[in-house]
Amino acid sequence: MESAELPEYAERVLQVAEEIPPGRVMTYGDIAEWLGEGGPRQVGRVMALYGGTVPWWRVVRADGALLPGHERRALGHYRAEGTPLREAHGGAAIRLDMRRARWDGAPPDPQA
DSSP: OOTTTSOHHHHHHHHHHHHSOTTOBEEHHHHHHHHTSSOHHHHHHHHHHHGGGSOGGGEEOTTOBOOTTOHHHHHHHHHHHTOOEEOOOTTOOOEEOHHHHBOOSOOOOTTO
16 A cells, blocks of 8 residues: 555554454454544545545445445455355345354454
């Protein structure tokens, strides 16, 4: 990331996105809360403008829905990383299993 080109808030959002472990996710609101600044819309705006340089698929909507227009690419990443999913039933769209996939920012437990 080139700090000269990015607003400071955007740098902070992207840094958090880079720290999310493979197979885990944080919501837009989680990131805003973690930073203690902004809200889900501000984080979403940063991700829309600058998120292509980080693992964007790990920053998600709170309802676990896949990012519209990027579902196929995101699903490929989720499957490759082993991200918990709720498989479709009766024509319902695949969603993230937020209860199992959500990351709280804590370092991984070495005892796990």
